[in-house]
Amino acid sequence: MHGRPEFDLYSLPEEHLALREAIRSLAEKDIEPYAAEVDEDARFPAEAHRALVGSGFHAPHVPDVYGGEGADAVATCIVIEEIARVCASSSLITAVNKLGTMGLMLDGSEELKSVVLPDVARGALASYALSEREAGSDAAAMRTRARLDGDHWVLNGAKAWITNGGESTWYTVMAVTDAAAGPRGISAFMVRSDDHGFTVGPLERKLGIKGSPTAELYFEDCAIPSSRIIGEPGDGFKTALRTLDHTRPTIGAQAVGIAQGALDKTIQYVKERRQFGSAISGFQGVQFMLADMAMKVEAARAMVYTAAARAERGENGLSFISAAAKCFASDTAMQVTTDAVQLFGGAGYTRDFPVERMMRDAKITQIYEGTNQIQRVVMARALLQ
CATH class of the missing domain: 1.10.540.10 (Acyl-CoA dehydrogenase/oxidase, N-terminal domain)
Known part of the structure; x- marks a missing residue:
């Protein structure tokens, strides 16, 4: 060379x-x-x-x-x-x-x-409706049904934990169109907020991300044009899995952002907070915590960008890296924000500083778009195929 x-x-x-x-x-x-x-x-x-x-x-x-x-x-x-x-x-x-x-x-x-x-x-919001009360991690157990009636699909059922529910105009909704076919009997549809028979239920009272409404959706003989199906009947579950391969890195990105925000606030605080006659940033115990926090954030960011780049290239076999990026980044966010609250001391436990909010917000990144236990199942299956 x-x-x-x-x-x-x-x-x-x-x-x-x-x-x-x-x-x-x-x-x-x-x-x-x-x-x-x-x-x-x-x-x-x-x-x-x-x-x-x-x-x-x-x-x-x-x-x-x-x-x-x-x-x-x-x-x-x-x-x-x-x-x-x-x-x-x-x-x-x-x-x-x-x-x-x-x-x-x-x-x-x-x-x-x-x-x-x-x-x-132009500014309309879109949401994703896969989960149900009894079909969370086991998404294939969903009970929402869709049947073809002339030139319309008619949906009946309910969806839960829908992010931005009630604010969105469009909803990608998964429903069973052939109950005998298992996961291959699930189809995906685009439902509009003003479709007859579609209503938004009550909002959840949550630990974090309180500014993003999380709602139930109800479908009671909700009729939509037959053209609103995504792909072919029975393609929905496959579409859902492909979607998550492309979007789990975005949850990793959210987690990285939360962690970076907490780290930035913490660095600023420890430089200003004085104990025993000096800034606490001079204490080696504090420095080691900051070093570990920053190291994990950088590693998480690199993994998220790698997963996103591979998805952008249209590579096959995205399941492992997408799950790994989401899992590692969200675990990092939870650890970093927890450490941020610790380094703020009593002040960190109050709403006068943003790190307690960041800690509460970080928790959901370990849960939605598949819990981190499910991410580990996805990774293991990819490894053992």
Whole structure:
């Protein structure tokens, strides 16, 4: 080998660095000032939604042919990460818009994409409806049904734990169309919020991400045009699994953002907090905790970007890396935010500082889009295939 090699494999391109700078500036100016209030009042972050729609950061993954920004998977992760750094609830606007439309983008007809995606690009929200009260980790046990009646599909059932439920215009809904076929009898549909027979139930009272409403959805003879099916009948469960392979890195990105935000606040605090006549940042015990926190955040970020890049390239066998990125990053977020509260001492346990909110918000990243126990099942199956 002659000459010096160009070690740019792990460097973000200039446009991604510029993107990070832009979204960080917007997040700190237009989202962070409302984050504590959004959490305290458990209200949807309308200010964040306006700012994100105005800048195109609410759904950057939508291809430009449908009026979106056409951002790649890594860029989308950077956007989610930077929003989550100041407000996890607000980051779910971008993250769930991708979750709610990813199946459509992967397997939907051009006719259906042309209806839904431009609407989302203009600012409408999309949600994802897979889980039910008795079908969480065991998603194939769902009871929601859909039957074809002439030129309409008619849905009956209920969905639970739906992020941004009630705020979204579009919902990707999984329902059983052939009960005898098991997972191969599940189909995916796009339901619009004003469809007859569709209603939003009560909101959950949650530990964290209080600014993002989590609701039940009810379908009572909900009739939708036959063109609103994603792919073919029976393709739904396959679409759901492919969707999660592409979107689990976004939850990893959210987790990285929460962890980075907590680390940044902690570094600032320990430099200012004085005990025994000096700043506590001078104590080796504190320094070791900070070093471990930062080390894990960097490792998690690298894994998330790797998973997103592989998804963007359309590689096969994404299940392991997507599950690993989500699992490691969310475990990291929980550990880092817990340590942040510890380093803030008694102040960290109060709502006067943001790290207790970040700790509460971090917990859900270990649960939704598949618990971290399920992620380990996914990883093990991938390894043993």
